[in-house]
Amino acid sequence: MGGAMAILSLQNVSKSFGALKVTQEVSFDLAPGEALGIIGPNGAGKSTLFNLITGNLRPDQGAILLDGRDVTGETPMQRCASGIGRSFQIPQPFDHLSVYENLLVAARFGGRLTAAEAPAHCADILRRTGLAALADRKAGGLPLLNRKRLELARAMATRPRVILLDEIAGGLTEGECVELVATICDIHAQGTAIIWIEHVLHALTSVVSRLMVLNFGRMLMIGAPDAVMAAPEVREIYLGIEA
């Protein structure tokens, strides 16, 4: 557990809202540069797990380690500065700031870049995420695909070592999805570790090397995507189709 190799490590993390156990004794290690996918039915506690990792929620028990350091008591701001970036399931842009400024905030605060370093860093991300042409547009007016790209780009601008993607492909068309997956592959190729919650399975499985299934807040399975998807209990719980 929490071996020296792991960049992020969850140890027996549990969380309840009243009587509802939304996360139950979840443990896993994420290796540097690894891409892990999370699936599970709605209400399985996937987004709660992200909120626990980012510090928006405090676990009732268990520990969260970043590079072997216990960050369980740290605020979202501190964890961001330590290298955890996230995208939100429902895009949360800074509406009245331009696309570029959205990234600039992230680079200056979470990314801890100086006024001199930040512009080039942001420009590079804008180019990689296909947002360069929209750099000076107000973020509030963007259509969905570009909002999703902005979520991704802004998370990247904080210079994370682990990036959490929450249903970033949801609601996109097939073509848009392919474009976004290419960008995520690019981020992965640069050595950033990824944890990705997604319902669009074919997008997910084209990037991740391990898949975790959550159900009722419990980790049902974790392993190679093919093996996990072939497991009968996963087919039953996830699709409701008795195999």
Add this chain to the structure above:
Amino acid sequence: MGKTFTPLILPLLVLGMALVPVIGSRALVQDLFMVLCLLVLALNWNMLAGFAGLVSVGQQAFVGIGAYAMFASVILWGMDPLAGLLVGGLVAMALAVPVAFFTFRLNGAYFAIGTWVVADIARLAFSQWKALGGGTGTSLPKGAAQEMLGVATVRGLIGGSKAAAVDALTYWLALALVVVLLLASWAFLRSRMGLGLQAVRDNALAARAVGVDPLRLKALVFLLTAFGTGICGGLLFIQIGRISPGAAFSLLDWTAFVIFIVVIGGIGTLPGPVIGVLVFYGLERLLADYGTVYLIVLGLIGIAIMLFARRGLWGGFVQRTGLDPLPLSHAAPAAPAPTRS
């Protein structure tokens, strides 16, 4: 177009304003001094409510504290009133620390009530300061303002009586305060902190996720505006010459008017307070003979703005014309030549 226009017209405007004590009447100087001070308060309140989301109705606390600290510096500690100004600003900022500690516990609208209670506590507490006249207040010692640093120089410059020179000096100080505050606000809002503040205003959840600490930024703005408001309070009461708890901690004069000025001009915009103070001054002149009617009109305008033009006059103008001569935005760096195949 706007970008070349603005840097040119502003210095001209300031220069014109600076000449008022030389060519204008004393009454006009005193009038405009009050207008400039209200603008200083408005710029501070706008920063607080419009940019940091801290809707305070207790800023009169810092006006009064600044004024009382200035009086104490002069009367009790024998300092020059100008030095007293600085003391006033510093004391206001120092007292803002416990005030923030208390009021930041209250959320949203109840923050407003909390600041109001604090201001009333300050008023009542300063009423107990017998050395400064207690509940009835006191005056600056005869000659304190006229012997103030710089008065002799001003007199040499523009002639006239000592009292006129005091008016001119306080007027210039107020004008300088306005200019400094405008530039400082602009620089602050374009800085890292300002960018973070605007991010928090748009979406606090996302701001935290990219490493911005909303509480820290808000506390910083609260302290800085307490400093600005405290200095302005000191300056106001050098000119007025007499202090009492009722006058120094007046909700109507130092907060209510200021709120209307900012709302009418455009809350959360830099030029908004300037536009607002012009409208306010115009209305005041127009309705000078009908004191209460004037206040009713002001209240109705405030309500109408919130119902029909929430961004105020300046915000509405920017929205309608697309022109923004004082942009706060950061332009993206020029993109390198596209390399996509």
Add this chain to the structure above:
Amino acid sequence: MSALLEIRGLTAHYGDFQALFGVDLALERGEVMAIIGANGAGKTTLMRAITGIARVSGGSVALAGRRLDRLAAPDILRAGVSMVPEGRRLFPSLTVEENLLIGAHARRGSGFWTLARLYDLFPILRERRQQPATALSGGQQQMVAIGRALMSNPDVLLCDELSLGLAPVVIREIYAAFPTIRDSGTAITVVEQDIGQALKIADHVHCMMEGRITLSGRPDTLSRDAIHNAYFGVHA
């Protein structure tokens, strides 16, 4: 003869984002219809558009020939369409019984459903009726949400994601109430991610993807592969 609930060319937007693209559906009297699809397929938006919570940007919704799509949510409820919203959305300040009673706020005439009949349908709620609604288990809360929606005696009951976060045994218990509801004269539309459950209870099944209906038919005529493809948009 037109259907009870008839939806034609329905479109809906969130800002610039189009969530529904010309949806056509018809629900007959006494029928149970299921709409299945993955997250983000537009199922919940469809429910919200029908009930007036989300604004409709094009097309029409009609109940027994009467147009609903320009009405406000409280008026659509009065017209006879009631919803069990996603996540139940019980009122935490109200007890179980009060949650049921609030459903009768705009009760239409004297219909079949009364407190007594609801307690017969879900006996556990009678025992728990004085407790705060949030003190109940997820399944019991779902029963309250269904009961609350029935108390207005609607012609059409829309159920959004009933099985969300519930254990299979609880889901079966809840769906066991459906025949009674149907026999009371209320037509039902369920939105489900639980395909197996949907196939079991529905007379008609529609599959949604990316804001469109991609597959329709009776459960016995649809193959598992066809559903799988419609659900994920890939060829397995």
Add this chain to the structure above:
Amino acid sequence: MIWLDTLVQGLMLGGLYALFAAGLSLVFGIMRLVNLAHGDLIVLGAYLILGIGTVTGLNPFVAALLALPVMFALGWLLQGALLNRVLGEDILPPLLVTFGLSVVVQNALLIGFSADSRKLPVGPIDAQSLPLGPVTVGVMPLLTLVSAVLVIVVLNQIFYRTALGRAFRATSDDPVTAQLMGIRPRSIFAMATGIALVVATIAALYLGARANFDPSIGPARLLYAFEAVIIGGLGSLWGTLAGGLVIGVAQAFGAALNPEWQVLVGHLAFVAVLLVRPRGLFPRAND
């Protein structure tokens, strides 16, 4: 014995503050609206009672009965025509609109009735007092406290025992889902503000009968009322009563120490309570 007397006087005063605060508490509990004009509306109510009494020659208690429906209608209209338009995520518009309203009402009263202070002529009852165990209490102050308790009891009954109260609570919990029940939030809000002004009228009766009033006294009374609401716990009516009593007792003890300290000690009690219990004495579980 002097301390017991002070305590009793404080409780009586607290009753008045609880009356000022009850309407605010109701409105905040249902729609999260902070009404900065509430104090001035109470003063308006006092002038209305005075006006009705002067024109008809009726006793203020009867005149207040006639004023109740007028004030209800005013509240209903105010909410429906004005305040409903500014409710929302942004707290600034309702704050500024009610602030503007406060200035308008105050100065309109000033034009209509001048700055002279008035008092409601309640007759001989004003000077009467009752021996109550070891202390003697004025009839009017006692009546104020009893009325405050009654108002809170009645509001609680409405809130927890009637269909309207159920709709109040449901709308407060979740306005969107409430619409799915056929509830129209805007008319619910209008009803709530109407009731709040009915309570304000009762407060106005005691305000005007116990001491002099003039158009400018609204904001200061409002401040005590807000303190009562906040330290009571937002949205809790019994908490508001408790909050009013705490402020009243603190002010009475302050005044007993030094007449200049009355208000100051009340404020300090407010600060002290919040430092110890940031969410007030009786916070709601789900907020």
